[in-house]
Amino acid sequence: MGPLIPQGFINPDLNLFFAFVIGLGFGSVLEQAGFSSSRKLAGLFYGYDFIVLRVFFTAAITAMTGLLLLSYLGWIDYSMLYVNPTYFWSAIVGGVIMGLGFIMGGFCPGTSVVGAVIGKIDALFFFFGMFIGIFLFGHFYDSFESIYLGHNLGNIFVFDSLGMSREWFAFMLILVALIAFLITQRIEDIVNDTPATVRQSRPSHFFPAFILIFSGLLLLLLPSQPRNSWYETDAKTILSEVANKNHYTDADEIAFSIMQGKNYPVLLVDVRDPESFQRFTLPGAINIPLNDIFDYNWESIFDNHNQKVVLFSYSETQASEAWLLLRRKGYKEMKVLEGGLNSFMNTIFIEEFIPERKRPDCIDMHTARFRTEAKEYFTTGKAIKKIESPQIPVIKIVEIEKPISGGC
Numbered sequence: 001m002g003p004l005i006p007q008g009f010i011n012p013d014l015n016l017f018f019a020f021v022i023g024l025g026f027g028s029v030l031e032q033a034g035f036s037s038s039r040k041l042a043g044l045f046y047g048y049d050f051i052v053l054r055v056f057f058t059a060a061i062t063a064m065t066g067l068l069l070l071s072y073l074g075w076i077d078y079s080m081l082y083v084n085p086t087y088f089w090s091a092i093v094g095g096v097i098m099g100l101g102f103i104m105g106g107f108c109p110g111t112s113v114v115g116a117v118i119g120k121i122d123a124l125f126f127f128f129g130m131f132i133g134i135f136l137f138g139h140f141y142d143s144f145e146s147i148y149l150g151h152n153l154g155n156i157f158v159f160d161s162l163g164m165s166r167e168w169f170a171f172m173l174i175l176v177a178l179i180a181f182l183i184t185q186r187i188e189d190i191v192n193d194t195p196a197t198v199r200q201s202r203p204s205h206f207f208p209a210f211i212l213i214f215s216g217l218l219l220l221l222l223p224s225q226p227r228n229s230w231y232e233t234d235a236k237t238i239l240s241e242v243a244n245k246n247h248y249t250d251a252d253e254i255a256f257s258i259m260q261g262k263n264y265p266v267l268l269v270d271v272r273d274p275e276s277f278q279r280f281t282l283p284g285a286i287n288i289p290l291n292d293i294f295d296y297n298w299e300s301i302f303d304n305h306n307q308k309v310v311l312f313s314y315s316e317t318q319a320s321e322a323w324l325l326l327r328r329k330g331y332k333e334m335k336v337l338e339g340g341l342n343s344f345m346n347t348i349f350i351e352e353f354i355p356e357r358k359r360p361d362c363i364d365m366h367t368a369r370f371r372t373e374a375k376e377y378f379t380t381g382k383a384i385k386k387i388e389s390p391q392i393p394v395i396k397i398v399e400i401e402k403p404i405s406g407g408c
Contacts, residue, residue: 027114036115038106038122045103047191050184057177064170065215072222083304085265088151105129154265155307160300171216178209238327247323248338249310251347252367255374257310258283265307271322272313282312282344283378293322294329302331312337312344348374 033055034040043049070076102108105126107115112130115123137144159169189199241247257266268285270277277287288298290313302309311319311326311334319336326334337344348371 027110027117030111030114031118035111036118036120036123038115038120038126040106041102041108041111042106047187050188053184054181057180061170061174061177061212064173065219068166068170068219069215072219083155083157086153086156087149088153090148090150093147155304157300166300167219167222170219174212174216178212181205238324241327242324247327247334247336248316249335250338251344252370252374254282254310254312254337254344255348255378256370259374259377267301267304267307267309269301269309269311269322270313271311271318276314282341285312290318290322293325302326302334304333308333308335310335310337313340315340315342347371348378 030036033051035052040049041052044052067076067081105112105122107123107126109130112123112126116127141148159166162169164172188194254266254268258268268282270281270285270287271290271293272281272287273289274287277285281287286301288295288301292298309331311322313319316336316339319340323334323336339346
């Protein structure tokens, strides 16, 4: 329920109830709008009805603009939004299959439910066919896993990929939507041979277009707004985390994350000055100097809940200061490289691993082997695909028979 629960207007226990009610209302609106007919969705591909495109564009723009405005007002914590990781081959292959299903069936999963509820035969076939497909995919998942998880791009955003801010992307998407509305309306008129009298009697869309453009410009022109106090972490929580040292990560974990690449999403942030960063840093790290830590350009990085951010400096002093400032502002997924770059260099390159116990166990053997391979990785560039866990030795217990009583 968006901002209503954190602001205390709605009890969190009623969240699912309201979701259920909204879902019923959404289904009812879809049916009243004619989306229970397969001709609606099929019309998008044949050019005689683009209402589906206009509805989805309108929903996307409304949700996007609303989220940005509510986030600006401090009513929604934008960082709490979960973004699914993007698997390239899964998206391409799955998109093609889903698109073909849309064309042949004339439904999407949501509209098929609406059609099935009111007894449409084609919707019922589509609905049960969808579950058969889910069952087959689950049954043969091992055969599809390499494609399904292939080429992981991580939790990416379109505006980041295009090198623009959220607000500029929102404004550009609004313009694209308005142009798409005009073009698709023209295509509909040509395909359906709409009479001139019908075209001239349509209501003007000037006012809705003005509202959309005004909303986009408002997002661009609004001054930078600091995060609201209810986002901020209270001092007792931070003190507890500092006392328990929950905010530290060690050199072994960072080395492992670098070696695994995108399969282990960690963003390394070097908080030293740019000159030190240019001399040397960890592979894949970005530079956000401590003095620029609150710059608006970095907000989307610290707000991303789908990856862990690790702060580091020469020692851990500057990184701990950055962590304290960011944690106070309410950012959550933050860690500090324990001992900093100095500790990383000593652990991976200089110090020889010496087990604490006189007789090393399997964990000690695993650590020693990992550091050897990590050193080789960073010095020669040879990556290891997978680190197998060492086999735990099996102790065979032999029962000794009791001696038979009596005898000598």
